[in-house]
Amino acid sequence: MASSGSGYDLSSSTFSPDGRIFQIEYASKAVENAGTALGLRCRDGIVLCVEKPLVHKMLVSETTGRRIHTVDSHSGVAITGFVSDGRQIVGRARDEAANYLETYGTTIPPEVLTSRISSYVHYFTLHGALRPFGASTLVAAYDPGTKEHSLHMVEPSGVSYEYYGCSAGRGRQSARTEMEKLAINPKQGEGELIDVQEAVKQLAKIIYTLYDESKDKPFELEMSWLCEGSGWRHEGVPKDVIASAVEWAKKEIEEAEEEDDDEMEE
Amino acid sequence: MFRNQYDTDVTVWSPEGRLLQVEYAMESVKQGSACIALRSSTHAVIGALKRSVSELSSHQQKILQIDDHLGIGIAGLTADARTLAKWMRNECLNHKYVYGTALPSGRLANDLADRHQRTTQTYVRRPYGVGLLLAAFDRNGPHVYQTCPSGNIYECYGTAIGARSQSGRTYLEKHADSFGTCGREELIMHAVRALVGCVGGDGELTVENGSVAVVGKDEKFTLIEGEELQPYLDRLEMEGGNNGGGGDAEGDGGDDMET
Amino acid sequence: MSLSLQAGGSATRALSSTAPSATTSHTTSPITTGTSVLAIKYRSGVLLAADTLVSYGSMAKYKNARRLLPINSSTLIGGSGEYSDLQSVTELLKRNALEDRCTADSLYNEESNEECAKEVWSYLRAVMYNRRSKMNPLWNDLVVAGFKKNEDGTISDEPFLGLVDKIGTAYEDDILATGFGSYIALPLMREKYRPDMEEGEARALLEDCLRILFYRDCRALNRVQIAKVTRDGKCLVSEPYELDTYWDFKGFVNSKAGLGTDGGW
Numbered sequence: 001m002a003s004s005g006s007g008y009d010l011s012s013s014t015f016s017p018d019g020r021i022f023q024i025e026y027a028s029k030a031v032e033n034a035g036t037a038l039g040l041r042c043r044d045g046i047v048l049c050v051e052k053p054l055v056h057k058m059l060v061s062e063t064t065g066r067r068i069h070t071v072d073s074h075s076g077v078a079i080t081g082f083v084s085d086g087r088q089i090v091g092r093a094r095d096e097a098a099n100y101l102e103t104y105g106t107t108i109p110p111e112v113l114t115s116r117i118s119s120y121v122h123y124f125t126l127h128g129a130l131r132p133f134g135a136s137t138l139v140a141a142y143d144p145g146t147k148e149h150s151l152h153m154v155e156p157s158g159v160s161y162e163y164y165g166c167s168a169g170r171g172r173q174s175a176r177t178e179m180e181k182l183a184i185n186p187k188q189g190e191g192e193l194i195d196v197q198e199a200v201k202q203l204a205k206i207i208y209t210l211y212d213e214s215k216d217k218p219f220e221l222e223m224s225w226l227c228e229g230s231g232w233r234h235e236g237v238p239k240d241v242i243a244s245a246v247e248w249a250k251k252e253i254e255e256a257e258e259e260d261d262d263e264m265e266e
Numbered sequence: 267m268f269r270n271q272y273d274t275d276v277t278v279w280s281p282e283g284r285l286l287q288v289e290y291a292m293e294s295v296k297q298g299s300a301c302i303a304l305r306s307s308t309h310a311v312i313g314a315l316k317r318s319v320s321e322l323s324s325h326q327q328k329i330l331q332i333d334d335h336l337g338i339g340i341a342g343l344t345a346d347a348r349t350l351a352k353w354m355r356n357e358c359l360n361h362k363y364v365y366g367t368a369l370p371s372g373r374l375a376n377d378l379a380d381r382h383q384r385t386t387q388t389y390v391r392r393p394y395g396v397g398l399l400l401a402a403f404d405r406n407g408p409h410v411y412q413t414c415p416s417g418n419i420y421e422c423y424g425t426a427i428g429a430r431s432q433s434g435r436t437y438l439e440k441h442a443d444s445f446g447t448c449g450r451e452e453l454i455m456h457a458v459r460a461l462v463g464c465v466g467g468d469g470e471l472t473v474e475n476g477s478v479a480v481v482g483k484d485e486k487f488t489l490i491e492g493e494e495l496q497p498y499l500d501r502l503e504m505e506g507g508n509n510g511g512g513g514d515a516e517g518d519g520g521d522d523m524e525t
Numbered sequence: 526m527s528l529s530l531q532a533g534g535s536a537t538r539a540l541s542s543t544a545p546s547a548t549t550s551h552t553t554s555p556i557t558t559g560t561s562v563l564a565i566k567y568r569s570g571v572l573l574a575a576d577t578l579v580s581y582g583s584m585a586k587y588k589n590a591r592r593l594l595p596i597n598s599s600t601l602i603g604g605s606g607e608y609s610d611l612q613s614v615t616e617l618l619k620r621n622a623l624e625d626r627c628t629a630d631s632l633y634n635e636e637s638n639e640e641c642a643k644e645v646w647s648y649l650r651a652v653m654y655n656r657r658s659k660m661n662p663l664w665n666d667l668v669v670a671g672f673k674k675n676e677d678g679t680i681s682d683e684p685f686l687g688l689v690d691k692i693g694t695a696y697e698d699d700i701l702a703t704g705f706g707s708y709i710a711l712p713l714m715r716e717k718y719r720p721d722m723e724e725g726e727a728r729a730l731l732e733d734c735l736r737i738l739f740y741r742d743c744r745a746l747n748r749v750q751i752a753k754v755t756r757d758g759k760c761l762v763s764e765p766y767e768l769d770t771y772w773d774f775k776g777f778v779n780s781k782a783g784l785g786t787d788g789g790w
Contacts, residue, residue: 128277
């Protein structure tokens with residue numbers, strides 16, 4: 001790597017001669033090596049989905065290394081990267097939401113929540129005495145004022161965008177390609193957009209498509225939604241729904257593989 | 267000469283996206299003597315090996331009580347653990363004063379992990395060089411948590427940290443399925459057997475170097491040391507199993523930085 | 526500017542010169558107030574009652590103010606005293622409740638860390654005592670109702686009813702009343718109370734007490750709310766409704782300082 005050894009990459013308060021801040025790029029690397037996190041905005045809500053690696057056999061998986069957290073009654077986030085960094089962001093997000101409610105008496109709107117998180121994350125890219133967060137944050141939120149739901153993602157640089165579908169972590173690129181095939185973008189006008197039930201299945205399929213049993217660590221799927229059906233509250237997708245989605249996904253993948261094999265034979 | 271430039275400050279990311287100073291702090295956990303913990307559906311047990319610096323000195327303290335319902339076992343820099351223990355005791359007392367009840371262990375464990383994390387993101391403080399095993403019994407039942415200098419936290423049915431803890435962990439993994447229904451005594455025996463595996467070379471688990479603590483339903487956090495440990499060692503002797511792990515000399519225990 | 530670390534240096538002088546005028550005082554008397562809250566345990570839970578009046582001094586200013594409030598899934602509070610302080614306390618408790626939900630160990634068990642009524646009561650005691658010790662009290666008497674938790678975290682069969690006052694005094698009882706109600710209603714409730722009262726019976730008793738309070742307490746109203754916590758049904762707060770009143774009692778009709786009386790009824 002050209003940056004290495006130049007001396008311009010040792011602090012986030014240092015620009016390189018060509019105007020880059022390498023420390024932020026390195027922090028992003030930490031996210032790129034982590035479990036895949038996906039977010040999908042559907043017709044009737046948002047689904048968050050994270051691949052949570054299980055580091056050893058004796059873990060209580062429901063409470064350990066959680067990557068999806070509730071922030072407020074109408075918002076939740078999924079994080080990936082350094083989970084311990086992510087928890088810090090989650091804590092800040094909760095404070096922001098609670099303070100907004102205290103000050104203005106209404107639930108924090110999604111874009112305000114996102115921009116507050118962005119500012120916080122960005123602050124850590126400005127100082128030599130701090131380091132950028134090694135975590136990306138997917139923000140699913142509902143605005144009871146406008147009755148709109150939206151999905152945002154905040155990156156380690158502090159940059160954030162709104163998405164129909166977004167991904168972070170190891171499988172982000174292939175996942176994006178897969179998500180682009182789904183009917184989630186109203187601009188493409190592919191008729192009816194998918195609903196959260198369908199999204200849960202599709203996201204499970206994407207995660208399992210990317211997973212290589214021989215190479216990757218065993219993992220658990222963590223999923224949450226925020227939708228009409230949940231009264232626009234952020235809650236865990238019921239375990240039986242996840243289980244049947246996984247079952248469906250595995251079958252789909254198997255069938256696709258068989259088809260491939262058949263084609264090869266022909 | 268190539269020297270790794272990225273490993274002297276906690277606030278510097280390496281080009282691969284690693285935090286080397288934090289990883290080094292994790293190494294110091296592996297230097298400490300072994301500590302194991304496990305739980306059933308009614309009890310949680312910590313076991314630890316205590317070192318002494320010389321024949322003339324006392325053995326170190328490896329298990330610290332935090333509150334009636336909660337205690338920790340430590341591996342790594344013990345002085346760092348004392349600071350954390352003091353803070354944890356304070357948290358428990360505050361909760362008891364304000365709410366009149368025991369602090370839920372999950373909350374304390376998470377706050378503890380966040381405390382670890384914060385040291386990894388600011389220049390002014392080094393990470394804590396200590397791994398903690400937390401054993402607790404609260405209103406959600408028994409719990410075992412493991413924290414790392416990185417700020418990672420795991421809730422486990424059983425786990426082991428410190429030097430030569432790998433064999434202890436292997437023992438626990440092998441028997442983990444049976445822990446759920448274990449009674450108090452049987453759970454302590456599992457702890458003792460796991461500990462034996464962590465004893466180095468031709469050493470033995472004795473009343474001096476062994477230390478066990480138990481907490482559970484209708485039982486406050488209790489240390490079992492010295493003579494009180496003898497019956498368990500006798501039972502171990504009967505089973506014919508008190509020789510150190512020996513062959514498994516390679517120390518391990520801390521987890522890799524999980525991303 | 527140089528600061529000296531020695532005793533009597535500029536820093537010390539700067540402090541000592543401002544110290545005498547640095548004393549502040551806070552509000553120690555209420556402005557907009559709600560009157561009594563009544564509470565009683567009955568066979569399957571706890572009932573709370575209060576009227577909906579908030580007075581501004583002796584003026585009956587707001588007639589639809591709710592003073593019985595659920596603050597989490599199984600705890601109710603009722604408050605008398607300064608209404609703005611009550612709102613502030615409620616917001617604080619709701620914020621805590623939300624935080625407890627968010628920080629639960631598992632996504633699937635967000636109630637696991639919820640405070641039970643006894644913890645809320647204990648917490649309020651700490652808050653009220655802390656504030657009064659700073660000579661900056663929250664001017665409320667608060668009643669907390671709910672169920673105790675078992676040691677394993679499940680909700681027990683044992684109802685909880687506790688009171689915290691504006692100086693941090695806290696106690697539990699089977700029947701409670703704040704404000705004027707502690708003089709007028711409490712003796713009546715003591716007389717009629719039985720641990721195995723049916724809901725209707727307890728409710729009738731509370732309504733009687735509220736009616737009597739309306740007759741005798743100049744800061745009371747006959748527009749009231751009743752709330753209950755039950756083990757299964759959790760919290761229920763009624764909409765405000767009006768109590769029937771009867772003003773033709775002889776004592777009422779021939780009131781005032783008639784000739785030959787001492788000026789009372």
